[in-house]
Amino acid sequence: xxxxxxxxxxxxxxxxxQAVRDVSLRVEEGEVVALLGxxxxxxxxxxxxxxxxxxxxxxxxxxxxxxxxxxxxRIVSLGLxxxxxxxxxxxxxxxxxxxxxxxxxxxxDETYERLLDTLPILAERQRQYAGTLSGGEQQQVAIARALxxxxxxxxxxxxxxxxAPTLVTVVYGLLSDLxxxxxxxxxVEQEVMRVLRFADRAYAMATGSIVLEGPAAELLASDQVKxxxxxxxx
Amino acid sequence: xxxxxxxxxxxxxxxxxxxxxxxxxxxxxxxLRLINFAHGEMMALSGxxxxxxxxxGVPFWVAAVSAIVAGGLAAIIMEATAxxxxxxxxxxxxxxxxxxxxxxxQVIFQNGVSPRGQAVPVPSFFNSSVSIGPAQISxxxxxxxxxxxxxxxLLRFFFFNTRMGWAIRASATExxxxxxxxxxxxxxxxxxxxxxxxxAGIAGVLWVMQRGSVDPLMGLKPVLxxxxxxxxxxxxxxxxxxxxxxxLAAIEIALQTWLPESLVPFREALTFxxxxxxxxxxxxxxxxxxxxxxx
Numbered sequence: 001x002x003x004x005x006x007x008x009x010x011x012x013x014x015x016x017x018q019a020v021r022d023v024s025l026r027v028e029e030g031e032v033v034a035l036l037g038x039x040x041x042x043x044x045x046x047x048x049x050x051x052x053x054x055x056x057x058x059x060x061x062x063x064x065x066x067x068x069x070x071x072x073x074r075i076v077s078l079g080l081x082x083x084x085x086x087x088x089x090x091x092x093x094x095x096x097x098x099x100x101x102x103x104x105x106x107x108x109d110e111t112y113e114r115l116l117d118t119l120p121i122l123a124e125r126q127r128q129y130a131g132t133l134s135g136g137e138q139q140q141v142a143i144a145r146a147l148x149x150x151x152x153x154x155x156x157x158x159x160x161x162x163x164a165p166t167l168v169t170v171v172y173g174l175l176s177d178l179x180x181x182x183x184x185x186x187x188v189e190q191e192v193m194r195v196l197r198f199a200d201r202a203y204a205m206a207t208g209s210i211v212l213e214g215p216a217a218e219l220l221a222s223d224q225v226k227x228x229x230x231x232x233x234x
Numbered sequence: 235x236x237x238x239x240x241x242x243x244x245x246x247x248x249x250x251x252x253x254x255x256x257x258x259x260x261x262x263x264x265x266l267r268l269i270n271f272a273h274g275e276m277m278a279l280s281g282x283x284x285x286x287x288x289x290x291g292v293p294f295w296v297a298a299v300s301a302i303v304a305g306g307l308a309a310i311i312m313e314a315t316a317x318x319x320x321x322x323x324x325x326x327x328x329x330x331x332x333x334x335x336x337x338x339x340q341v342i343f344q345n346g347v348s349p350r351g352q353a354v355p356v357p358s359f360f361n362s363s364v365s366i367g368p369a370q371i372s373x374x375x376x377x378x379x380x381x382x383x384x385x386x387x388l389l390r391f392f393f394f395n396t397r398m399g400w401a402i403r404a405s406a407t408e409x410x411x412x413x414x415x416x417x418x419x420x421x422x423x424x425x426x427x428x429x430x431x432x433x434a435g436i437a438g439v440l441w442v443m444q445r446g447s448v449d450p451l452m453g454l455k456p457v458l459x460x461x462x463x464x465x466x467x468x469x470x471x472x473x474x475x476x477x478x479x480x481x482l483a484a485i486e487i488a489l490q491t492w493l494p495e496s497l498v499p500f501r502e503a504l505t506f507x508x509x510x511x512x513x514x515x516x517x518x519x520x521x522x523x524x525x526x527x528x529x
Contacts, residue, residue: 104416
């Protein structure tokens with residue numbers, strides 16, 4: 001396995017407040033990595049700085065190319081994209097327009113048709129405005145929109161946020177299908193147990209730093225994870 | 235019957251101009267959260283270029299096209315020189331910048347040409363009249379109806395069938411996420427300004443042709459109306475801007491046509507009462523959604 005994404009000594013501050021402190025992490029090809037931690041731990045800031053939506057210091061390398069400091073649109077064109085927290089669909093565009101707008105690299109009729117096949121909900125709703133969809137449908141559209149750029153690495157911020165448990169299962173079913181295709185993923189998630197059962201490896205953050213890392217199964221078994229960092233009591 | 239036809243013609247022709255101006259404001263607002271107060275000056279600039287063309291004796295259509303192109307170029311230059319350096323600043327800074335640009339252009343027109351209105355000798359063909367049923371309407375009104383409707387149809391096609399069109403519509407609520415789609419922010423903003431400048435140019439040419447003169451502040455009144463239109467339509471809603479453009483024109487023309495003479499001095503007050511009424515029922519405008527703060 002080769003390293004797809006390598007982040008070294010990432011630092012992010014917002015007007016003097018440091019949100020991310022010396023974070024180093026990596027994602028290997030075909031790997032699913034979970035990024036855990038309580039609210040305000042700096043998980044979203046980490047993802048957002050990797051795709052260039054916010055300024056950061058440190059070295060970010062994707063497929064051997066240094067991407068830190070590059071504009072967001074250029075990073076996305078390399079095959080690295082983000083499904084943002086809260087879906088952030090374009091509500092006044094139809095589902096179809098949302099997806100085609102996501103098609104940043106070349107012609108994507110084929111990708112679009114394939115997504116319609118995989119996700120029947122898209123085919124049903126493609127003429128509907130995205131703002132009228134339910135939360136679970138929106139999350140699927142948001143993931144599909146990101147897939148339109150044919151990424152090799154998908155960063156996903158809180159895929160289960162605000163979804164009913166059955167819908168969370170649907171979303172993770174989709175992610176599991178994507179993993180089968182060889183797509184690498186880094187998932188930020190509050191549903192710690194679920195994501196640890198899904199991921200290969202995990203990092204846990206607290207107040208801007210990485211405090212734990214290891215194979216997901218190990219973190220799942222560790223009492224330290226349950227009690228201290230993730231705030232779940234068994 | 236005669237009055238009705240005249241009413242409709244007046245509404246569609248004035249409403250078309252309002253719609254073009256409002257759409258230009260709304261497009262820039264979508265990508266930059268800026269209400270561009272220099273929009274009227276782009277309109278005036280186009281008027282002056284039209285005048286220059288006529289004075290130089292070039293064919294009228296060449297002068298008109300040059301005037302429209304000048305509007306588009308002015309907008310692109312304005313974006314690159316004035317707004318790009320302060321793009322990440324607060325909306326208030328952008329707003330003040332647009333005031334500065336507006337004043338700068340006004341001073342250039344006042345000192346470079348004249349503070350007074352200049353007569354624009356429009357070819358007599360445009361002053362001929364056409365009969366529609368029992369009503370006589372002027373050729374220029376007919377042309378402004380055709381031109382504004384054609385521009386709107388063309389833009390509709392652009393906004394609903396091209397990737398950059400979707401991107402501009404999407405920017406109204408999620409500018410940051412549009413970048414995540416691989417769309418270059420600066421190209422999108424430049425394109426929005428180009429569209430807004432071309433629309434100001436078209437509106438400027440139509441406005442000058444109807445009035446037969448151009449002056450440094452000629453854009454003030456129609457653009458003020460367009461601001462109202464954008465707010466009624468809902469900030470960030472492009473179709474709202476178009477619909478509200480025709481709506482405001484209908485109200486203005488209706489008051490002008492049917493208001494008893496004793497109430498004429500209150501015409502504008504009545505228009506504004508209507509605006510207040512709309513906003514108290516629809517605080518985000520008729521078609522608006524809550525616009526998130528620019529991040």
